[in-house]
Amino acid sequence: MSLIEQLAELVGFHASYTDAFGNQVYARDDARQALLAAMGYNIDDDAALTQSIVELKEQSWRKMLPPSHIAYSEEHDHYLTLSVKSDVADYISWTIETEHGESLSGNQTIADLHHLEYAKFDDAQFNKFNLKLPKLVDGYHNITVTLGDIVDSCPLIFAPKTCYSPQEVADFKMWGYAAQLYSLTSEKNWGMGDYGDLKQLIKNTATQGASAIGLNPLHPLYQNNPAHCSPYSPMSRCFLNTHYIDVTAAPNFDECKVAQKRVNSIAFKEKVIAVKSTELVDYVGVAELKYQVLEILFSHFIKQSNNDNHKEFDAFKASHGDDLLQHATFDALYEHFRQVDYNAFGWKTWPQAYQDPKSNEVKAFQQDNAERIEYFAYLQWLAHRQLKAASDTTKESGMPVGLYLDLAVGCDGSGVDVWSDKDVYVAGAAVGAPPDLLNTLGQDWGLTPINPVALQKQGYMPLVKALRSNMQYAGALRIDHILGLMRQYWVAPGMKADQGVFITFPLQDILRIIALESRRNQCVVIGEDLGTVPDGFGEIMQNAGLLSYKVLYFETWESGLFMRPEMYPELSMVTVSTHDLPTLAGWWTGRDLEWRQQLNLYPNEEMGVNDRQARISDRQNLIAALDDVGVIDMANAPEQSPATMNQELSLSVQKYLAMAPSRIQLIPIEDALEIKEQVNIPGTIDEHPNWRQKLPVSVEEFTHADSVVSLGKVMNQYRPKGSDNQ
Incomplete structure (x- = not known):
């Protein structure tokens, strides 16, 4: 075994893995070398390699205590x-x-x-x-x-051993809607969904009997670069996305005459109409409108005498301490350097002195720009109080779960989390996924991975902070790519997505941390366990009290037949689709396959032909499954060739899933409205309108739409609130 292989094995890199097609894939030497170098090891000198190997082998002996110790409380x-x-x-x-x-x-x-x-x-x-x-x-x-x-x-x-359970939330099977917050349209918003729209959606859907509202990640994105809009590529997994602030709900909005004059001006109103009328979300246009008014409101706010709002803001700053200061400082620096150079997207483009958050230059910047940093903290406070208000509304409206939030798998490498704590991140490397049936070229998500050894040394605090930041508002939290807590697929700098290497993470310790935070916050945890799942992983999740993430499309036997509802585990969340998959209407009509063909996402023509042929039998199998359990009126079943969508299919599929013992069922709003286009196509950026599509029905009218009214009746029949729907 070479020195590189020895070092890679000690660090935790896997020598090989079995891919989704059953092939044994061996790690490339150049990939291992590049990743070890990114982790800070000197790989160019045999003596240095040998020294690193010896240190790793002997470190558990030469240090009196382990990096951290987790005691099992039971x-x-x-x-x-x-x-x-x-x-x-x-x-x-x-x-x-x-x-x-x-x-x-x-x-x-x-x-x-x-x-x-x-x-x-x-x-x-x-x-x-x-x-x-x-x-x-x-x-x-x-x-x-x-x-x-x-x-x-x-x-x-x-x-503790287990997370807070859905059985502790309610003694009946629950259901709710999944929404992309930015996609909401309303009479009030300024061109994209906001926290005010979320409150309205909660109130309206609660009257239907919904127990939860699922959302895309609400992590902060780059305020000074609103075109960067993927919620799964945040600059941090702590704090919130300020693009979603409902400006009109700021506590001093009504009393600020300057803001009122700006908002009521003809020019401003025309711009609002313009961004509201676009087919896709105009993030840049919306940001321009929102932040000009928010700056006015901040100026008004800091000139006011000390009142309850100021006390609340001061308490918010005190409770978040240095983390908030660091975050707001980054926002101010990002803004500053983009004014100097428009193409300065992130801290890696800043002068060297500012790449260290503890440098004298950064401290001087904080003193010289204290008010601007205060402004960015003020925006976080507004976002916090508005999302907290939405969370409170779920309780007031009788939603047992309430908000079902989403924790992204990692952070963008140019963001504040990596800038603030470089020791725990592996700069240059990226988290991704190996080739599978849906993404045959593999995936590079562009997210900077956490060094598992450094994570242990820090007592898992980077993870703890991310969990707490999201759980404080949520009754349920979905952890994206939960498999990454057992082993992560790392793509080396400059290498292709199918050339990645797996690395082991301390899964058992991490599950304990998740359980601790889950119980402290009384928050159910769902692990997104799609893809190639190692043997025994499902049992590990169940033992830790995490709900499995069950998607209709994937719950099939090798024959292609769909699993009956009773086959789904009770400790699971069930849904038809996700943001990365076609809607039911898109799947049924083959719209997703059209996109894949159009975007050249097939490595060869044969695979595209096979997919289209397979979809024919998939449709037949779905109808057969629905008919088998008696949830579809075959006289009203939709045509299969050519495939046309209708409400009978839409309702039948939700009935089918509602019969499952799964404790939570989420219905994407796109499915409730029978929309064909999917939210995001992995492997694309601008080729497809990812994260930019608006809903055709407003928040005010959503629960009055014919398909949604019918859906509400069905769900209350199959999953009524109360203990009698078991």
């Missing part, structure tokens, strides 16, 4: 493994600082500890012992151990 006895160099000292002492500021301490002789194993190196012998820990409440603590002159500490986390 267990009776708790032990921490120590590594002790022989003949250093006979006694150890330890101190635990709990999350709530309490301090516990103890000491004992080495001879009294339970010996586990030993290792001899050239310079010394090391022994591993078990140190018994006191039982602590679930949470994030820290332990420091002293052995002679040696002092070491690590995060000590007590965490």
Whole structure:
């Protein structure tokens, strides 16, 4: 085995994997080398490689404590493994600082500890012992151990086994709608859906009996680059997207005369009409309108005397501390350097001194631009209070789940999370997915991966912050690409998406962290487990209390026949489609296959022909499945050739899924309205109108649309609120 192979194996890279087609794919040497270099290893010198290998092999012995330790709270006895160099000292002492500021301490002789194993190196012998820990409440603590002159500490986390369950939310099977927030149209908004529209959607759908509203990720995007609109490519997974602010709901909007004059001017109203009338969301036009008024409102806000709103804003800043300051500073720097150079998209294009958030130059910028940084913090406060208001509305409206939010798998490498914490990110590499049946060329998502070793050293706090940031508003959280918490597919810098390498992540520890945050926030967790799933992964998810993500299109046998509803697991969320897949109408009519052909997404013509042929039998199998369980009136079934969509099929499919024991069923609004075009086609950027399509029916009229009225009646028949729908 070469030095590169040895180092790659120790870091956690897989030598090979089995792809979706059953082929064994071996990692390329150049890919491993590039990824190791991106992680900071010196791969150009054999001596350096050898040293890195030795350090990795010996690190668990030479460091007294592990990078972090997670104790399983359901267990009776708790032990921490120590590594002790022989003949250093006979006694150890330890101190635990709990999350709530309490301090516990103890000491004992080495001879009294339970010996586990030993290792001899050239310079010394090391022994591993078990140190018994006191039982602590679930949470994030820290332990420091002293052995002679040696002092070491690590995060000590007590965490539960399972997440907050849907059975704890309600004793009946629930349903709701899934919406792309930007796509909402309304009488009030300024060209794209906003948090105010979300409140209206909640109120209206609650009257239908909906228990949840699912949303695209609401993570912050680049405020000064609104054309960057993919919600799955955020600059951070903490804080919120300020593009969604309902300007008219700002607390000082009605009393600010300058803002009122601007908004009521003929020129402004004409621009609002223009962006509302576009076929696709005009993110740049909408941003221009919103932020000019928000700047006016901020100027008015800071000139007001201290009132309840100021106290609320100050409390918001205090609760988010340095993280908010860092985020707002980044926004201000991004804006500043784009004014200098329009093409400065991200911190990597800034002068070297500003690429370090702790530099003297950044500190000076913060002092010189304090008011501008305050403005960006103000926008985050507005977004927070408006999404919190929407969340509160779900409770007031009797929605058991409420908001069902979405956590993206990672962050854009040019954003604030990577800028703020480069030690934990692997700059240059990208998270993606290997070739599969839908994406035969593989996928490079352009998201900067987290170094799993660095994540452990930081006590998993980057993940904790992302979970907390989203769970505070949500009754359910979908974690995109949950498989990435077990193993991630990394694409090396400059290499193609089908040349990636898998790397192992500490899944069991991460699941404990998710469970801890889930229970603290009383938030159900859904793991998006689509794609090639390793054997046993479903059982691992169920044991951790995560709901599986079941999509109708994929729930088939090898024969192509659809699985009956009772085959779906109870601990699952079921839906017809996702944002990356065709709508039901698009699937039935083959609109998605037309797009794939048009965009040259097939590696060869034969594959396109096979897909079109397969869709014919898929349609036949779906009708057969619907007929088998008695949810379709065959006299009203839609034509299959040529394929035409009708309401009978739309309602029958939702009935079919409603019969499943799955605790939650989500209906994409696009399916409720029988829309053909899908939200996003993976592997495309501008070739398809991804993340830009508007709904043809307004929020005000949505629950009055004929197809939606019929759907509401069906769902209340098959999944009524109450304990009798089991």
